[in-house]
Amino acid sequence: MALENKLGLTSSAELAREEERISKKKAVALFETGVLDALPAGKFATLQVIHKYLFDDIYDFAGEIRVVNIAKGNFRFAPLMYLQAAIDNIDKMPQSDFDEIVEKYVEMNIAHPFREGNGRSTRIWLDHILKNEISKVVDWSKVDKEDYLLAMERSPIRDVEIKVLLKDALTDEINSCEVYMKGIDHSYYYEGYTTFKTEEL
Numbered sequence: 001m002a003l004e005n006k007l008g009l010t011s012s013a014e015l016a017r018e019e020e021r022i023s024k025k026k027a028v029a030l031f032e033t034g035v036l037d038a039l040p041a042g043k044f045a046t047l048q049v050i051h052k053y054l055f056d057d058i059y060d061f062a063g064e065i066r067v068v069n070i071a072k073g074n075f076r077f078a079p080l081m082y083l084q085a086a087i088d089n090i091d092k093m094p095q096s097d098f099d100e101i102v103e104k105y106v107e108m109n110i111a112h113p114f115r116e117g118n119g120r121s122t123r124i125w126l127d128h129i130l131k132n133e134i135s136k137v138v139d140w141s142k143v144d145k146e147d148y149l150l151a152m153e154r155s156p157i158r159d160v161e162i163k164v165l166l167k168d169a170l171t172d173e174i175n176s177c178e179v180y181m182k183g184i185d186h187s188y189y190y191e192g193y194t195t196f197k198t199e200e201l
Contacts, residue, residue, distance in 0.1 A: 002014070002015040003015065003059070003115070003116060004059075004060075005058050005059055006057065006058055006059065006060065007058060015058075018058070019055075019058055019116075019117075022055075022057055022058055023054045023055060023058075023117070023120060023184065024181070024184050024185070026053055026054045026055075026056075026057070027054060027120070027124070027180075027181060027184045028177065028181065029053075030050065030053050030054070030124070031177050031180050031181075032177065035049070035053065036050075036124070036128055039128070041095070041128055041129045041131075041132035041133060042091075042093075042095045042101075042104060042125075042129045042132075042133075043091055044087045044090065044091050044108075044113070046125060046128065047108070047113070047121060047122065047125045048063045048064075049063065050121045050124050050125055050128075051063045051114055051117055051121040054117060054120060054121060055116070055117050055121075059115070059116065059117075061114070061115050061116075062117075063114075064114070065083060065084070065087070065113050065114070066080075066083070066112075066113060066114055066115040067080070067115075068080075068115060070112060070115070075153065077110060077111065077112035078110055078111045078112065083111060083113065086107070086110070086111045087111055087113060089107075090104060090107050090108055090111060093107065095129055095133055096133065097133075097134065098130075098134060098136075098163070098167060098170075099163060101126070101129050101130055101133060101134070102126075102159065102162060102163050102166060103159060104129070105122065105125075105126045105129075106152075106155045106156065106159050106162065108122055108125070109122060109152060109155070110156055120183070120184055123138075123140065123183040123184075124180075124183060124184075126138065127180065127183060130170075131174045135172060135174060136170045136171065136172055136174065137170070137171060137173070137174050137179060137180065138166055138169050138170060138171075138183065139169050139170070139171045139173070139179055139182060140169065140182040140183045140185075141182045141185075142168065142169035143165055143166065143169045144165075147161075147165055148162075148165060151165055
């Protein structure tokens with residue numbers, strides 16, 4: 001079954017195709033209109049704007065904190081009862097150098113604040129912080145998908161791997177839309193969430 005959506009689609013495969021098409025188009029607009037440039041780097045409010053911009057045509061929950069607990073395989077993302085506190089703590093985390101920025105990114109991945117579309121939104125958010133703080137962004141085409149997924153899975157315990165992967169892929173082409181879009185074009189995002197308990201906030 002597909003997630004409930006504004007497109008009226010019931011096939012998860014069809015929804016995934018439309019989601020990719022629409023979110024790519026919106027991601028280009030997000031970059032070209034300069035919306036990102038006016039947003040503060042590293043804040044959850046900025047991530048909410050990014051998520052809403054990408055997915056507002058698809059989901060009613062675009063930009064809104066999830067109201068279900070979700071898991072990927074054996075890994076459960078931040079439970080609802082701790083999610084807001086986790087987000088508040090992430091907002092306060094330092095981001096003055098590469099290591100601090102990636103540590104913040106890892107924590108936001110553990111929080112996984114949205115029902116869907118976390119990966120794409122958070123990669124844009126990460127690049128926005130890197131661009132503002134150290135004048136670099138990630139060239140995602142240089143990051144192997146499997147290595148990335150494994151490193152992200154292990155990152156809550158050991159973040160050295162993800163730091164090495166991303167550091168090796170840094171570029172100073174911070175104003176290139178082509179480089180920016182590689183984070184969307186490459187399917188690095190987690191799929192197959194399991195909703196294991198529904199709790200309304």
